[in-house]
Amino acid sequence: MTAEPVDEVLGALADPTRRALLDALARRGAASASALAADLPVSRQAIVKHLTVLEQAGLVSSARTGREMRYTPRSAPLDATARWLADLATSWDRRLDAIKRAAESEDP
Numbered sequence: 001m002t003a004e005p006v007d008e009v010l011g012a013l014a015d016p017t018r019r020a021l022l023d024a025l026a027r028r029g030a031a032s033a034s035a036l037a038a039d040l041p042v043s044r045q046a047i048v049k050h051l052t053v054l055e056q057a058g059l060v061s062s063a064r065t066g067r068e069m070r071y072t073p074r075s076a077p078l079d080a081t082a083r084w085l086a087d088l089a090t091s092w093d094r095r096l097d098a099i100k101r102a103a104e105s106e107d108p
Contacts (some may be wrong), residue, residue: 005058009081012057017042018050022059025073032068 012018037044051071054060058077062069
C-alpha cells in the first residue's frame with residue numbers, strides 16, 4: 001500500500017465521530033445519514049460531511065435508494081492499512097531485536 005491511501009485512511013480515522021460512524025455501520029450494515037445521525041449528538045449535515053470524508057478514503061460506499069442515500073462500510077482500505085501497520089511493526093521488531101543482540105554481545 002502506498003502512503004497516500006494510508007494517509008487518507010488514517011486521516012479519516014483520526015476523528016472520533018468518523019470512528020463512531022464506522023462502528024455503527026459495522027454493527028448495523030448499510031444505513032442512511034439520518035439513521036446514523038439519530039445515534040450521535042451531531043447534526044445530519046455534519047454526519048453527511050463526515051461520511052463524505054470516509055467515502056473519499058474508501059472506507060464507505062454510497063448508493064441511492066429512492067430519495068435516500070445509504071452508506072455501507074468497506075473493509076478493504078482497513079485491511080490494507082492493517083497489513084501496512086503489521087509490516088511496519090515487523091520491521092521495528094527486527095530492528096529492536098538486532099539492537100538487543102548487539103547490546104547483549106558487547107563485552108562489559
